[in-house]
Amino acid sequence: MHRQRVIIRTLGIATAVALAATACGPQKAESAGSSSSASSSPTAGATPEASPSTDNKPGDASPSASASASASASPSATPAVKAIMANGDESDQIRELQARLKQLKLMSVAPTGFYGSKTTAAVKSFQSKNALTASGSVDDATWQKIQKLTKKPTEEELRPPTTNEVDAPDPRCMTGRVMCISKESRTLAWMIDGKIVSTMDVRFGSENTPTREGEFKVDRKEKDWVSTIYHTPMPYAMFFSGGQAVHYSADFAARGYAGASHGCVNVRDKGKLSALFAQVQTGDKVVVYW
Incomplete structure (x- = not known):
């Protein structure tokens, strides 16, 4: 009898150790194990936005969360609506969306192809x-309605040569002397103590050579x-992040947004940039943001 108790106790310790080892395994494995019953649910393919329990981490399930999951599996649950374009996306289809929203007078900035706060507000x-x-996201029903009420944008509507409307300044731009550069509206606003002094169109690096985002300072002017890498002229260069600088681009002036930089912030109006170059001082702030 005593021997049986020892064996049972030993097996109990071994089981506890095995369970502890399993709990320390990859989170993906835990999720797969804990969601095996959910995979047979009709809503297993629901998007994260529509699933009431997706904010819970693996192992965080509570009785109420389980009840919600059971309720969502009922035949009467509303099917998830899939977004085909949403905040943070970037594509030519979004450029077309923005051009159509501009036709509807819901957007005033030129199409950029990036789905940011302005596009979200216009869609909403x-x-x-x-x-x-x-x-604020575009699903099939929204996209079909927008297409029905607008015409197919021309190339000039998709990539207009006209000056872009300045974006709302980032909060970091509201104090001091700042080159406030918005990737969404593709503009540079020269600001002093929260007031815009001058603005100009800009373009950025390609996907392979992106312009860095963040808060910087002008470390030198040339x-x-x-x-020294690409052997191309960079007049009125104001360096702010390693080799990245704000500078005039003859290519931008000639081709517009059909091209891209190697990471620098290109300006196409040489006269405006010349005036800005004379005002900016080493140490002035540079903010690049979406």
């Missing part, structure tokens, strides 16, 4: 006016500079 406004769910 359109959805509210057309009895659609005002999510009126006549040639890239």
